[in-house]
Amino acid sequence: MTGEFIAFFVLSLLTIGGAVFMISFTRVVHMVISLGITFISIAGLYVLLGAEFVGVAQVLVYSGAISILMLFGIMLTKHDASDEGTGNTWKNWLSLIFVAALFGLMFWGIQSSVWPAPPETAASDVSNVKQIGLDVFKRYVIPFELISVLLLVALVGAIIMAKKEGNKE
């Protein structure tokens, strides 16, 4: 029972628990809090996996930006808590069955597959931030640039769409 295992256990419990609560809560604040917990726990998982940079980015982007964005999204639109309850139960059950089936299949796949033995030592002591930086700006420079363009376009597009129309008409 190493410390790593305990950390993993706790973090994954928080992740899944947060996700499940997020799905089942009906009040906005609760949802966003549980969402934040999930995201942060995932960041912890990343750190556990030796991906500190990704973990930090996760905290920045997801826990920081996206959760807040979602909060705004929910608050800006009319939120009626009672709405959720009247969903189509028949559809819910069907979806549940499908999802469970998918889970079963995947679980079976994961369990029955042979995985390579975990490496004896950690890959390298070189901070993977540097490694990432090297790779991003050498090998993946074009996707990186494209992503930036995508972000720009998304930014502009989001502004245009969310802007109030009809003022000039």
Added chain:
Amino acid sequence: MDTLMQYAWLIPLFPLLAFIVIVSFGRQLKEGAAAVGILFTAVSFGLAVLTFWQRFQEGATDYKFSIDWLKVGDIVITMGFEINQLNALMLLIVTLVSLLVQIYSKGYMHGDERFPVFYQYLALFTFSMLGLVIAPNLLQIYIFWELVGVCSFLLVGYYYFKPEAKAAAKKAFIVTRIGDLGLFIGICLLFWWTGSFELSQIFDSIALGKLEPWMITLAAILIFVGAIGKSGQFPLHTWLPDAMEGPTPVSALIHAATMVAAGVYLVAATYPLFIASDAALNVVAYIGGFTAIFAASIGLTQKDIKRVLAYSTVSQLGYMMLALGVAGAAGYVAGTFHLMTHAFFKALLFLGAGSVIHAVHTQNVFEMGGLWKKMPITALTFLIGCLAIAGIFPFAGFWSKEAILGAVYEAHRYDLLFIAILAAFFTAFYMFRLFFLTFAGEARGKHEAHESPGVMTGPLLILALLAIVAGFINTPYAPVFGDWLLSGEVGTIIEDVFGAGEGHAAAWLQIAALGVSILGILLAWLMYGKRAIPSDAIPEAMPWLYQLSYRKYFVDEFYHYVVVVPLGWLGYLLNLFDKYIVDGLVSLIAKITRGIGALHGRAQNGQVQSYGAMVLFGLLLLIVAITLTAQGGGVLGIGQ
């Protein structure tokens, strides 16, 4: 003199001309149509007399002429005409009766709205009947056979607005058609077996032994089935009494003298076929015999004057069939002879009945009576007819009936002889029952009867004369007619097979037959003339027997429930089958297709999440499929 027979084809042509003229100018002619019909038929009659006379003089060689009508492959089908003894005789009978009936109709149908139509049909019938009797081949016989059937149908349904007439016409057509079916099949089979429709060639083939015995029997019986239909023999007799719905002259012409005799004529014309098969002859004889007694027993109780006569016709036709079936030259002569005499006296009886109906406007004999004084000519001629049909010396019926009895006796068919004599007794009884009820006693109906006009009584007198004298051409002492008839080609074949038959009964048989007839008349007189015996004694004593006879042995009902009703049911069943199974199957396929479409349509509900679920489901299926099919190759099956 040979030239005259070459023009025999004109005989049927004149009535056809009359038909065309009346069809074209019927509306203008009005009652003048009668004149046209009579005139053209008279010409035909003249020609027929000349032809007959020539035949009578010359005898021997038959005259035959034909033209190509149709080529089918290598087979040439011809149309033509043939004059032999039998034809010549039939020509004479048909033209004579037709002429007389047309003259008579001028009075009987006077004032009818569709007067020209009536003559139109009569002319067409005369044409068809004449065409039938001069036909040299079976195909032509069949063609005219059907045509006379149609004319009969048209004339029975002449009073088209009467539902009974409609039903009777339909029945007449369909029932005879059932018989025609036999003829049709027989003709087709004979064609394939002998390669020809020509009667002469068929006879040759039989003579040469080309046909197996069973073929001959089958063909003969099939042809006889045609005759059964046309001549109203049991079991296809039911149409004939119903056919009395037609105007009475029609009954006289078609349903007594000529068309119904066509069956007998057909058997006589194809007689070489029949005599080659004993079985076929027996069938003819027994059906004929049975019909004779069967119809006679029904005739005993009928109340409608025309129906009595109709059953009498059926019975007499059975007599003729009996004669033909008993075999031999004697039977052949006797049957044909009776055909001729019967044509005269039965036409006479019908026309007489028509005259009575014309006067009293009812057909129920129990509403007549006492007409002897009011319509003397009609009564007298009717009496002559009755005497003739009852076979009283020296009327025509005596000689022909006696010839039949003789033929049967000679052939040692005592069972048939007994039937024939019994039938003769019945005949005498019901004919005189009819006579006494109609003419004797007191008037029972409310009617001002008076004698019919001359145009109607004229034909009656002529026919009465013939009914008296026609028998003398074939007395046992001078069988002129028989000798002549057997001198033709067909006659020669018959004589070859059987040898010349004497065909006349021993004296005791003559006396016995006469005695039986007189007994019948006496009984009728006692019951209906003098009323010494109450006429309802038998009905009261044995009601079931009376009912059986009066209701015609329930044959009609039997057919209705055994044939007509099941056919209707079958039809309804098949209709349902057609609607719901045959068509339903197709509709079902269409519906399934549409249903599947609708199902998919419902899935297209615009709900993104449903689509998502669907996609998920598809993904699952794919994964399962790939996992199952790629064994040992890992999840994606790439490993191999």
Added chain:
Amino acid sequence: MGLANSILLTLIVFSPLLAVLILAFVPRHQGGVIKKIGVLGTLLPLALSLMLFASFNYESSGLQFTETAKWISIPVGLQQSGAIFSFDLGYELGVDGISMPLIVLTAIIATLAAVASWNQKKRLKEYFILFHLLLIGMFGVFASQNLFLFFIFFELTLVPTYFLIGIWGYGEREKAANKFLLYNGIGSAVMLIAFIVLFMYLNTMNMDKIAEILASSGNPASAAMSPEFRFGLFLAIFIAFAIKLPVFPFHTWMLKVHVQAPPAIVMIHSGILLKMGAYGLLRMGIGFFPEQAYQFATWMAVLGIINILYGAVLAFVQKDLKMVMAYSSISHMGIVLLGFAAMNTIGFQGAMFQVISHGFISALLFFLIGMIWERTKTSMIDELGGLAKSMPFASGIMLAGAMASLGLPGMSGFISEFFAFLGLFGQMPILAAIGTLGIVLTAVYLLRAVLKTTFGPTPGRFAGVADAQPMEVVPLVVLLGFIILIGVYPAVLANPLQQTLKTIVPIVTGIGG
């Protein structure tokens, strides 16, 4: 004359186009003018087809008035020699003894049907344009000697018929039209598959050539097709045309069409369009695969008998006069099958006679039913009655038509019935004997229907009904005239048929023994 004869068929086939063009320029509201053009337009093909009839050579057994032109050529590859190898589809027309009478029949019925359309009121312009397009299709079917061309014309008949039924029909017209299109579309699809297979194997679409290649056992293309394969092809063609004929159990579409379509179209439909089934069966089914047809003959006979008896029994219980006639058509088409099943000259002749004669008879009867419907607004047998009183002429013709239909000698129906059965008696006497029952049943149901309509007491509401008008007398008299002409002098039809049938039958019987 030379030139005219050399393109006579093209002229006949496309002559209705003239009327279409003229009609296209006539204003919609001038109904009278449109009607006149519609009727007069049919006279041109009639005249031309009578010319065809007159100059037809009765001695020759082969094709006449042939026309050939290159039409479509699809290059598909190079041969070893370097020449381009291509599929050629020619424009090939021609008539022989079978198709010539059918063309004349088409022209006659078309003219009469146009006359019968005189009382049509709705959307006249479109009606007559479609009518003439339909004509082109029908002429083309009978004149084309190329399978591809045949198929195109065959389809060309479907489309106008679909609209003619669907727009101008009675109550359930759309349903009837859909059903018509569905069935015939399936039939066409099956036929097209068979044609394509033939084309793939034989590389020609010319009917004569196909028959020739298939008959010669030495030809490699012919040798490549096994008897079983040929049987399959024969069955495909049989089914395709059996739907058209129609043969049980493919008949239900026809009932709807006959009940719902306007009378003039039913005349054409029952008079000619059904006949395309018989024509195709003889020309392509039996003509291409005589051996297989011979093997199939017993089944054909059985199907024929089923058709006859089934149609007759069902006609007996129908309540609607039109349904009676529709089932009667089924029954009569059974006789065509019987004639084919006989596989001898007599049978074929009977079948072809039946095709022509039923064309006239059914046209006549449906025309009469249309007349009755127009006057009484009903065609239910139970509601009708006693029409002989108020319309004696029409009733008389109706009776005559019924008599012709049930095979009265002296009328065309008899000749066909007689020869079809006679032919079959030579091959399968027992089946033939069963089939003859149909003769009686025909009489039963026809008399029931016709007598109920015309005989009996006249109900008051029909007392004032008018008899046939001059414009109606013409078709009635002409049709009856043809029926009687063929009945009395069948050689008029037998002579052209003769030589052609002689060429088909030896193939058939030569193999079958």
Added chain:
Amino acid sequence: MSVSITSYLLVALILFCVGLYGALTKRNAVVVLISIELMLNAVNINLVAFSKYGLYPAVTGHIFSLFTMTVAAAEVAVALAILIALYRNKETVNVDEMDSMKR
């Protein structure tokens, strides 16, 4: 004993399934969006896990998860913009009622 890759994969799988269920059943569009984010995160966990325990450990997994985050961020931004626009017009963010393409 260290944590095996299967454990990480399992966690990711559970997260993915929860997200999927949410995406398929929730009626509020924003919640659906969040669920989708959860699914993306699950994928990210897989990527990172493989980058450590995979057949060829490398940082490529990290880079890919970074890209995914970026794209997800862009996606969320645009999606929320669409939702707001939609809400302005239709007064609802209910997924059930967003079927105007069908109507």
